[in-house]
Amino acid sequence: MGLKPRILIADDEPLTLELVVERLQAEGYEVEVVSDGEEAIEAARRNSFKLVLTDLSMPGMGGMEVLAHFVKHYPETPVIVLTGFGTIETAVEAIKRGAYDYLSKPANLDEISLTLKRAINHKDLKEENVALRSQIQEQHRPDRLIGQSSAIHHLYRIIKRVAKTDSTVLITGESGTGKELVANGIHYQSPRRDMPFVPINCGAIPEELLESELFGHEKGAFTGAFKERRGRFELANKGTVFLDEIGEMSPKLQVKLLRFLQETKIQRVGGSRTVEVDVRILAATNKDLERAVTESEFREDLFYRLNVIPIHVPPLRERTGDISLLIQHFLKQHCVKKNIPQKQMSAAAIESLEQYDWPGNVRELENVIERLVILTDTDEIQLLDLPKRMQVVVQQPEARHIELGQDGINLKETLDSLENRLIVDALQRAGGVKNKAAKLLGLNRTTLIEKMKKKQIDFPSSML
Ligand SMILES: Nc1ncnc2c1ncn2[C@@H]1O[C@H](COP(=O)(O)OP(=O)(O)OP(=O)(O)O)[C@@H](O)[C@H]1O
Ligand SMILES: [Mg+2]
Numbered sequence: 001m002g003l004k005p006r007i008l009i010a011d012d013e014p015l016t017l018e019l020v021v022e023r024l025q026a027e028g029y030e031v032e033v034v035s036d037g038e039e040a041i042e043a044a045r046r047n048s049f050k051l052v053l054t055d056l057s058m059p060g061m062g063g064m065e066v067l068a069h070f071v072k073h074y075p076e077t078p079v080i081v082l083t084g085f086g087t088i089e090t091a092v093e094a095i096k097r098g099a100y101d102y103l104s105k106p107a108n109l110d111e112i113s114l115t116l117k118r119a120i121n122h123k124d125l126k127e128e129n130v131a132l133r134s135q136i137q138e139q140h141r142p143d144r145l146i147g148q149s150s151a152i153h154h155l156y157r158i159i160k161r162v163a164k165t166d167s168t169v170l171i172t173g174e175s176g177t178g179k180e181l182v183a184n185g186i187h188y189q190s191p192r193r194d195m196p197f198v199p200i201n202c203g204a205i206p207e208e209l210l211e212s213e214l215f216g217h218e219k220g221a222f223t224g225a226f227k228e229r230r231g232r233f234e235l236a237n238k239g240t241v242f243l244d245e246i247g248e249m250s251p252k253l254q255v256k257l258l259r260f261l262q263e264t265k266i267q268r269v270g271g272s273r274t275v276e277v278d279v280r281i282l283a284a285t286n287k288d289l290e291r292a293v294t295e296s297e298f299r300e301d302l303f304y305r306l307n308v309i310p311i312h313v314p315p316l317r318e319r320t321g322d323i324s325l326l327i328q329h330f331l332k333q334h335c336v337k338k339n340i341p342q343k344q345m346s347a348a349a350i351e352s353l354e355q356y357d358w359p360g361n362v363r364e365l366e367n368v369i370e371r372l373v374i375l376t377d378t379d380e381i382q383l384l385d386l387p388k389r390m391q392v393v394v395q396q397p398e399a400r401h402i403e404l405g406q407d408g409i410n411l412k413e414t415l416d417s418l419e420n421r422l423i424v425d426a427l428q429r430a431g432g433v434k435n436k437a438a439k440l441l442g443l444n445r446t447t448l449i450e451k452m453k454k455k456q457i458d459f460p461s462s463m464l
Contacts, residue, residue: 004030005120006047010040010066011055011082016106023109024116037061041069048074051119053103053112055082056090064094071098078119082107088375088406095374122339145181146329149319155182155311162309163189168261170246170306171284173313176363179284180244182313186282187240195239198232202253203245210253212269215260221270233266233277240280246306247287247298258302281306316358316365323354326362330369343373348383355392384409420455423448427457 007024011017012035021031032047034040036058043049052070056063063081070079078100083091091102100119103112145152162169163186171179180199187197205213212221216231233241243249249257260266261281265274283306292298316323327345335342358364368387376385383391384405402414422441430436438448451457 004028005050006030006032007051007053007116008040008043008047008049009033009053010035010037010058010063011053012036012058013055019109020112023113027113029116037063037066037069040066044070044074049077051116052077052079053082053116054079055105056094057084064097067094067097067099078122080115080119092371092375101374118339145178145185146326147319147322148325149321151314151319152322155313158309158311159185160189162186162311164191165309166280168281168306168308169283169311170289170309171282171311171313172289173284173286174315174361175286176361177313177315178362179286179313180242182311183240183242183244183282183284187242187280190240190280192239192280196236197240197242198236199242199244200232201244203248207250207253210249211256214253215256215266215268217269218271221268225270228268231266231268233260233279234275236279237277238279240282243281243283245285246283247285247289247292251299254299254302258299258305261302261305316361320354323365324350326365327353327369330366331373334370334373338373340373341379343376343379343381345372345381346383349381349386352383352386352392353390356390416455419451420457423451423455423457 005028007029009017009021009031011033014035017033021033024031032043032049034043037054038061040052040054041061044052052066054063054066067079067081070077075098079098081091081094081099081102083094083102083104088104091104094102100122101115103115145155147153147155159182169183169186171182173179183199184197187193200210200213202210212225212229212231214231214233216229216234217225219225219228243257263274264278265276267274289298289303289307293300293303327350331343331345334340353365353368360367368390372381372385378385382403382405384403384407402409402418423437426437426440427434430440434448435445438445441448443451
């Protein structure tokens with residue numbers, strides 16, 4: 001059966017290495033070992049590797065540089081980094097810079113073996129998929145809006161209705177709420193769905209360039225215009241133009257856009273011909289455009305032209321009912337994407353995320369889930385795995401949610417509050433009868449009363 005997969009290990013600790021190499025060879029890998037970054041790069045020149053496992057701290061050239069070298073020159077080779085104890089930030093940094101995964105030292109052999117298998121599997125799958133994917137990309141349908149809240153149902157209905165028309169739509173909402181998905185949804189449900197959907201981020205393109213981006217230019221229209229070029233309106237002919245961040249458009253361009261909307265004709269920069277184009281306009285903004293109008297930053301006439309059909313996408317904190325569904329969706333999506341076995345999230349963690357404020361809306365939620373998928377080792381993501389600011393639920397640990405977590409735990413406090421809860425539970429179930437409650441807890445009556453006093457638990461039977 002074919003060649004043995006060859007892997008490269010860069011690490012300067014021969015003792016740990018020996019066992020690892022032995023194990024990997026037993027599993028059918030061909031292993032080459034080097035002890036610093038330069039040697040790793042040299043090795044890559046001679047051989048091609050299916051995978052690289054590199055320590056981050058080595059004398060001379062370190063692991064980050066090895067990583068950078070492979071990401072740049074052999075992007076198809078997954079790199080796994082080994083990090084010292086308690087340096088999670090470094091691991092995160094490595095992942096950001098393109099590492100496939102990380103292992104904390106001392107890593108056990110099973111963990112190493114599993115991680116390698118996963119990475120190699122992933123690489124093979126990726127290669128198989130390349131051809132397929134490029135086909136799919138052409139007819140790429142964006143994700144649909146996930147949600148069950150009445151707000152989202154309302155959006156579905158509007159999108160469907162609006163898609164049938166050619167009316168201009170102004171989509172408003174905070175950053176990360178899904179405005180672009182709404183625009184996508186409208187286009188792909190409209191009769192124009194087989195024609196281009198052309199998004200333009202008006203805030204990201206410098207003003208001088210935006211005009212020629214939108215309307216195109218003739219040869220020689222300005223320095224650097226060596227060739228004539230069609231603008232996005234022309235490219236989108238018969239399709240949809242999505243003007244994102246319309247609130248950032250300069251007054252000068254606002255005038256030109258308004259003229260286009262009135263005449264449906266464009267004139268390239270530096271030209272005199274006019275060309276008729278047939279595009280549907282969708283626009284989006286996270287600014288309060290009406291206010292911008294009263295403050296004379298945005299033209300009133302343009303605002304009314306755009307705002308024929310307003311669609312508002314509410315912030316996530318106003319539709320908390322969608323949060324658990326979105327969590328499931330992103331967990332699935334990112335585990336599949338990274339070829340990681342499906343992860344779950346504990347009830348307490350979900351509850352906490354439901355109570356968080358989400359200033360960055362769905363985008364923030366998606367980013368958090370993606371990070372958790374990468375950085376959590378267990379199959380179930382726990383409350384304590386969440387970023388601190390998202391641990392909103394007052395920690396009233398239930399026995400099955402108690403975990404040591406990344407930053408450790410205050411044992412005494414945890415046990416205390418657990419004890420409180422169990423005592424209150426027992427008293428409740430016993431209808432306040434201390435004898436019964438004590439029995440439920442395996443204590444004698446006086447011990448229970450003592451504990452209640454000490455903890456100031458006041459529980460007269462008349463309360464029930
Ligand atoms: N209801 C949803 N279901 C699934 N994914 C969503 C939903 N809403 C947003 N997303 C995802 O969240 C991310 C942000 O959405 P999008 O880019 O549409 O937001 P936006 O409102 O355009 O934000 P910005 O104003 O910052 O441009 C995207 O990855 C998008 O796929
Ligand atoms: Mg957007």
